[in-house]
Amino acid sequence: xxxxxxxxxxLVKRTGEKVFLECVQDMDHENMFWYRQDxxxxxxxxxxxxxxxxKEKGDIPEGYSVSREKKERFSLILESASTNQTxxxxxxxxxxxxxxxxxxxxxxxxxxxxx
Amino acid sequence: xxxxxxxxxHVSVSEGTPVLLRCNYSSSYSPSLFWYVQxxxxxxxxxxxYTSAATLVKGINGFEAEFxxxxxxxxxxxxxxxxxxxxxxxxxVSDTGGFKTIFGAGTRLFVKA
Numbered sequence: 289x290x291x292x293x294x295x296x297x298x299l300v301k302r303t304g305e306k307v308f309l310e311c312v313q314d315m316d317h318e319n320m321f322w323y324r325q326d327x328x329x330x331x332x333x334x335x336x337x338x339x340x341x342x343k344e345k346g347d348i349p350e351g352y353s354v355s356r357e358k359k360e361r362f363s364l365i366l367e368s369a370s371t372n373q374t375x376x377x378x379x380x381x382x383x384x385x386x387x388x389x390x391x392x393x394x395x396x397x398x399x400x401x402x403x
Numbered sequence: 404x405x406x407x408x409x410x411x412x413h414v415s416v417s418e419g420t421p422v423l424l425r426c427n428y429s430s431s432y433s434p435s436l437f438w439y440v441q442x443x444x445x446x447x448x449x450x451x452x453y454t455s456a457a458t459l460v461k462g463i464n465g466f467e468a469e470f471x472x473x474x475x476x477x478x479x480x481x482x483x484x485x486x487x488x489x490x491x492x493x494x495x496v497s498d499t500g501g502f503k504t505i506f507g508a509g510t511r512l513f514v515k516a
Contacts, residue, residue: 292446319502328412330493330506338502378447390497391437392504394447
């Protein structure tokens with residue numbers, strides 16, 4: 289079974305703090321993703337990575353950065369947290385399948401509250 | 404450009420009756436299509452996927468979906484709802500590489516006893 293773990297289920301931070309969200313997968317997947325989930329908006333892609341040290345912006349990268357130093361670990365960084373970044377953050381991973389159909393496996397999520 | 408529209412934000416059915424969750428997509432190439440389910444306080448789980456093989460796709464827990472290119476639809480169905488089906492369902496479209504992935508806004512399914 290693929291396992292994607294996230295460092296915290298719940299996190300409370302103050303405005304202006306630097307926040308690190310960690311994600312680890314144990315199936316040697318090439319691709320990793322960070323999403324935020326907000327009611328009525330579904331999931332929106334923040335960043336993804338298709339290889340170690342490689343990253344690409346998703347649809348809403350502003351205010352976020354990422355780091356992938358090892359294949360199994362993908363970190364999301366909020367440089368200076370703001371209240372509009374209060375959300376559920378989901379990490380996912382997938383295998384490379386050039387012909388398509390490469391489903392993503394999700395972690396349980398981190399609910400971040402910024403006060 | 405890709406997009407996905409889930410036509411209902413909430414669907415309510417009685418236990419034992421059929422379920423229909425509607426999804427329309429837009430894609431400029433042959434997409435991969437997925438349905439995911441999210442139970443309360445749980446991560447997302449893949450229900451089924453379409454990848455240009457059979458147009459009728461069977462998934463887990465008795466769900467299935469039919470890809471209709473002419474209607475650009477990928478509706479999710481189940482013949483008989485169970486209480487445990489109460490959850491939020493997401494329709495997803497992605498490109499062949501799987502990087503440009505667009506999620507629908509979600510449909511919350513309520514199942515009444």
